[in-house]
Amino acid sequence: VQLQASGGGLVQVGGSLRLSCTASGGTFSRYTMGWFRQAPGKEREFVATIRSSGGATYYTDSVKGRFTISRDNAKNTVYLQMNSLKPEDTAVYYCAASAGAILSTVRLSGSYIYWGQGTQVTVSS
Numbered sequence: 001v002q003l004q005a006s007g008g009g010l011v012q013v014g015g016s017l018r019l020s021c022t023a024s025g026g027t028f029s030r031y032t033m034g035w036f037r038q039a040p041g042k043e044r045e046f047v048a049t050i051r052s053s054g055g056a057t058y059y060t061d062s063v064k065g066r067f068t069i070s071r072d073n074a075k076n077t078v079y080l081q082m083n084s085l086k087p088e089d090t091a092v093y094y095c096a097a098s099a100g101a102i103l104s105t106v107r108l109s110g111s112y113i114y115w116g117q118g119t120q121v122t123v124s125s
Contacts, residue, residue: 001026001114005095008119011085015123019080021095021116028076029053032098034112035069035080037091037121044094046107048080058106062088085123092118 007019019035034049048059048069057069068081078095096112105111 001028001031001097003095003097003114003116005093005116005119008093008121010122010124013086013123013125015085016081016083017085017121019082019093019095019119019121021078021080023076023078023097023114026097026114028097029073030099031114032101032106033069033071033078034096034098034101034106035078035093036096036109036112037089037093038118039088039091042091044109046109047093049098049101049106050078060107082121085121087123087125090121090123092120094118 002024005021035047036044037047038044050057050069050071054071066084071078095116097114098112101111
């Protein structure tokens with residue numbers, strides 16, 4: 001499975017961006033899809049994830065109420081709508097696919113087997 005992330009850019013504090021990640025080469029609807037991010041000098045961290053059916057979503061506390069993850073299985077695409085952006089949201093954002101993450105591991109990067117190349121999000125104050 002190949003993942004292609006897009007939609008990053010430079011935005012002011014309080015602004016919005018929508019990231020997209022399109023998959024090819026596999027059965028997209030079978031995978032739990034996640035977004036992670038990595039800021040300079042920091043470890044990669046979990047942001048959000050959505051189950052294969054789109055019925056269950058999970059977020060890290062710092063983005064709850066501001067970010068929304070969704071997917072369109074017909075388009076093999078997962079989205080991350082980011083609103084009310086803050087400077088601390090600045091990072092490279094990665095999409096990832098998991099074949100079998102369970103509830104206790106869905107936030108762990110090691111549960112994801114396919115990764116996109118990352119897209120830069122910069123929030124200026």
